Amino acid sequence: MHDPxxxxxxxxxxxxxxxxxxxxxxxxxxxxxxxxxFKDLQSRFxxxxxxxxxxxxxxxxxxxxxxxxxxxxxEEHARKAFEDEQAIVRTGEPFFNKIEKEIWPDGSISWxxxxxxxxxxxxxxIIGTFGISSDITRRMSAELKLKDTQKELLEASRLAxxxxxxxxxxxxxxxxxxxxxxxxxxxxxRLANSRVANLVKIAEMIRSNKDNIAQYISExxxxxxxxxxxxxLSDILQSEQEFLKEEVQQLQKYVEHLKAIVAMQQNYxxxxxxIDRVAPEELMEEALKISEISLTRHGIDVLRDFxxxxxxxxxxxxVLQILVNFIRNxxxxxxxxxxxxxxxLVGLQSTEDGNVAFSVRDNGVGIDPEVxxxxxxxxxxxxxxxxxxxxxxxxxxxxxxxxxxxxxxEGKEKGACFTLVVPVQPQ
Numbered sequence: 012m013h014d015p016x017x018x019x020x021x022x023x024x025x026x027x028x029x030x031x032x033x034x035x036x037x038x039x040x041x042x043x044x045x046x047x048x049f050k051d052l053q054s055r056f057x058x059x060x061x062x063x064x065x066x067x068x069x070x071x072x073x074x075x076x077x078x079x080x081x082x083x084x085x086e087e088h089a090r091k092a093f094e095d096e097q098a099i100v101r102t103g104e105p106f107f108n109k110i111e112k113e114i115w116p117d118g119s120i121s122w123x124x125x126x127x128x129x130x131x132x133x134x135x136x137i138i139g140t141f142g143i144s145s146d147i148t149r150r151m152s153a154e155l156k157l158k159d160t161q162k163e164l165l166e167a168s169r170l171a172x173x174x175x176x177x178x179x180x181x182x183x184x185x186x187x188x189x190x191x192x193x194x195x196x197x198x199x200x201r202l203a204n205s206r207v208a209n210l211v212k213i214a215e216m217i218r219s220n221k222d223n224i225a226q227y228i229s230e231x232x233x234x235x236x237x238x239x240x241x242x243x244l245s246d247i248l249q250s251e252q253e254f255l256k257e258e259v260q261q262l263q264k265y266v267e268h269l270k271a272i273v274a275m276q277q278n279y280x281x282x283x284x285x286i287d288r289v290a291p292e293e294l295m296e297e298a299l300k301i302s303e304i305s306l307t308r309h310g311i312d313v314l315r316d317f318x319x320x321x322x323x324x325x326x327x328x329x330v331l332q333i334l335v336n337f338i339r340n341x342x343x344x345x346x347x348x349x350x351x352x353x354x355x356l357v358g359l360q361s362t363e364d365g366n367v368a369f370s371v372r373d374n375g376v377g378i379d380p381e382v383x384x385x386x387x388x389x390x391x392x393x394x395x396x397x398x399x400x401x402x403x404x405x406x407x408x409x410x411x412x413x414x415x416x417x418x419x420x421e422g423k424e425k426g427a428c429f430t431l432v433v434p435v436q437p438q
Contacts, residue, residue: 035217035228039241044252046123047210049130049141054079054096057139066146068116085114095127096140103129103137105211108202110147122151126207133218141214143207145252150198150259153266157191160269188269190301193308194262201254206247213237213244265301287327291320291359291367291433294327298334299357302342309342309353316358320367324436329412330369333405337371337429340401344375344427362432372428378420386418 039060040047046063050056056075067083069075080089088111099105105128113121127142220227220234227234299306299313306313338355345353358370378386378393385391387406409416413434420427 035238035241039245042245043143043248045146045248046144047142048144049139050096051139052100052137054093054140063144066121083115085116088113099127099129099140100137105129107208108205110151111144121146121148123147124202126205128208128211130214131218133221141210143210145202145205145255147255147259150255150262153259153262154195156263156266157269160266163270189305191262191265191269193305194258194265198255198258198262201251201258205251206244209244213241261300285326286324288322288324289327290322291369292317294330295334295357295359295369298331298338301331301335302338306338306342306355309346311342311345311353311355314354314356316356318358318360320359320361321365321435323367323433325412325433329408330431330433332408333416333431334369334371336401336405337369337431340429341371341373341375341427344373344377347376348374348424350374366432366434368430368432370428370430372426374426377423377425378418378427379423380420383418383420387416 040058041061043060044062045060046066047060048056048063049058055077056079059072059075061072064070064072064075067075069083075083080092083089084092092111095106095109105126107126108124109126111123111125113123115121123144124147125142125144127140129137130139130141132138216233216237217224220231228237229235295315295317338357341355345355352374354374356370356372358368358372360368360370362368382393387402389403391403406416409431415432417430417432418427419430
């Protein structure tokens with residue numbers, strides 16, 4: 012990989028920019044986690060960042076200079092990249108955040124979000140291109156897994172052959188897909204607002220003052236801000252990278268939850284299921300994490316009242332399926348009130364018979380006493396856009412867990428509390 016003794020100062024930017032400009036850019040190119048590259052008119056590498064070298068099997072920057080994408084990737088990816096760059100050379104039109112599939116000589120596949128821009132000389136003529144690629148392999152892998160999960164969902168629905176089960180699957184998958192879609196939108200928005208485009212302005216400022224770069228940086232009001240700005244830009248890009256990693260990890264958790272629901276429904280008729288030893292607090296926190304984006308978007312505050320409870324042996328994803336539905340219904344109940352103080356209280360406590368009670372209480376529209384007996388009937392709903400599948404599926408899942416569900420409400424506009432009581436050990 013990268014040779015620490017190989018300093019950026021040993022290579023020159025296109026058109027032999029002064030040493031000072033090279034030193035400024037070195038801090039950026041040596042520390043940014045994304046691959047940054049400069050190319051000439053024939054799409055040959057003339058300068059690359061450390062991260063670019065480390066992504067390849069090449070050991071030093073010198074070895075990559077003069078090469079093209081055809082030397083690093085398969086024909087398909089290299090051809091597309093070359094055509095994109097030649098189009099930029101002809102038109103001067105850049106592009107941002109293009110998703111690209113990279114196939115390496117050893118057959119491995121990676122995905123990147125790439126932005127490419129034209130590189131000009133002092134006379135305004137295009138002398139090449141430059142750009143930046145952010146690795147999004149984990150994000151794309153999660154999305155591909157999601158597609159596989161959707162295929163499994165269709166197959167599971169076909170095999171089940173029962174309207175109740177099929178509807179339950181769709182409802183629970185829909186909960187997970189909402190979170191996946193929201194996270195995907197957050198990622199797309201963050202990529203669209205990336206500060207990568209600001210590199211164009213820095214390059215232009217340096218190019219325009221390359222003949223007196225030292226004086227420009229030390230005396231000019233704008234030029235003197237370049238070193239500090241490059242440092243800030245490096246920090247921002249690093250922060251963006253960490254943010255994207257966290258979002259992708261969250262996306263993968265959503266996908267795993269979806270896959271678990273599908274697997275659970277495929278095994279619906281079996282008498283046995285996978286049992287985990289898990290802390291109830293961990294299950295409640297995971298359910299809140301799955302619902303976090305939606306709760307935040309709707310301005311709902313969450314309070315916790317966790318009493319000390321024992322570890323339980325239970326099917327993790329069956330409990331999560333129920334808790335996520337409780338939280339989702341609480342969110343809808345609160346939204347319908349139009350109130351500003353939106354609040355959900357989640358609780359844990361031991362029952363008199365030694366079991367564990369998970370509760371989700373809201374300050375929403377409440378439940379009419381006449382409606383309570385019908386809540387878990389298939390197809391019954393009080394929401395205009397509801398389907399009546401969620402609570403019915405929860406009731407069926409609770410039976411499988413040998414658990415029970417309780418609902419309390421003092422009436423309309425007085426909120427409601429849904430409680431899942433789970434045995435400490437499965438019967």
